[in-house]
Amino acid sequence: MAKVRVRKETGKLYLDFMFAGHRCREQTALSDTPANRKKAEALLQRVQAKILLGELNYAEFFPGSGNIAKVQPAESILAVAGGSKPIDTPLFADFADLWFDENKIQWRGSHTKNVDSILNSSLKPIFKGKHVSEITKPDILKARNKMAKRPGRGPSRLMSAKSINNHMNILRMVMTEAADRYDFTNPYRNIKPLRLQRVHIEPFSLSEVETILRTVREDYRNYYLVRFYTGMRTGEIDGLKWEYVDFERREILVRETLIAGETEYTKTDGSQREIPMFGPVYDALKEQHAATGRLSKYVFCNREGNPLDHNNVTKRVWYPLLRALNLKQRRPYQTRHTAATLFLASGENPEWVARTLGHSTTEMLFKVYSRYVPNLTRQDGSAFERLIRGGVAKEVDENLECGVLV
Secondary structure, X not given: OOEEEEOOOOOEEEEEEEEOOEEEEEEEEEEOOHXXXXXXXXXXXXXXXXXXXXXXXXXXXXXXXXXXXHHOOOOOEEOOHHHOOEEOOOEHHHXXXXXXXXXXXXXXXXXXXXHHHHHHHHHHHHOOOOEHHHOOXXXXXXXXXHHOOOEOOOOOOEOOHHHHHHHHHHHHHHHHHHHHHHOOOOOOOXXXXXXXXXXXXXXXXXXXXXXXXXXXXXXXXXXXXXXXXXXOOHHHHHOOEHHHEEOOOOEEEEOEEEEOOEEEEOOOHHHOEEEEOOHXXXXXXXXXXXXXXXXXXXXXXXXXXXXXXXXXXXXXXXXXXXXHOOOOOOOOOHHHHHHHHHHHHOOEOHHXXXXXHOOOOOHHHHHHHHHHOOOOOEOOOHHHHHHHOOOOHHHHHXXXXXXXXX
């Protein structure tokens, strides 16, 4: 964990290590050369040896350092068998920062921002002033109970179980790593996540889809048609670029997703997929290309060529449309659920449906859409193609209402 680093502004080497629960950085006058790095590393090794022996006199090694006042009053924490030897463990906030810096390279940009927000707005304030080895299981459970009382955006107006689990998962990873590095018993053991309520989907019927597409504003018709007939996630369709629309092979290549106005890698590796352009989808994208193909790299964009603002479109177009049609208000994500149920109700093979939706297995498909899975299935999308071209809409709507096909 202790390292010799170089300060970008000056090109000088400095020591970065933990002592007495604090992260310490001590500047040297050495330039970044191989010979100087050896000198700095030798010094750091002596410092680390003194720390392990409990004999480090900080002022002796680093006279005049601004860290002296910070580290000398700090208490060492006993965490070894028999308590005969002191082991310093960092404050939770300091170790959380270190853990974050070490792991963020492997995360998507949106996940990095989310973890940073959870640490700084939630976990670090809760465990302020506590060393990682001081945190107990009751402390963790108390923290979770405190989160459950926070305001949220759900029906209960309190923080949802899913959000609480997300916060606690970050805490679990930080504490697991800390316990492993400093050899103390992880207090997070045997703490199970909160139970989540089963997701209830509210798909539209095919006749409702057709009514929506006939009624929606002309400049958004292609957008919603593609949503309803491909099952793409909001970020996937909002971030779709023309380079990933293959008219020759009649495929949409899902390679990126739009989050907070920026495109990045999809949600998972399994989300990387090719979606067939059924007849109406092909026609809609051809029409859209004539409208925006030269304006923007994004398939669906505003007048400036920027990707659509999902929240703005939902408030200005989607919800007013549902109210005008006297349809129950549902989030735009229900277009994805609608596509899934229509795929299944038309007789497509569940494995094909799972691949098209970006699921790595059919487990989620059967868990969420089990009552829409028919007994006999096809495998190539031809059933859905026939469905949206007409001829079986009434039959499928009746089957969707029953929830079963035979």
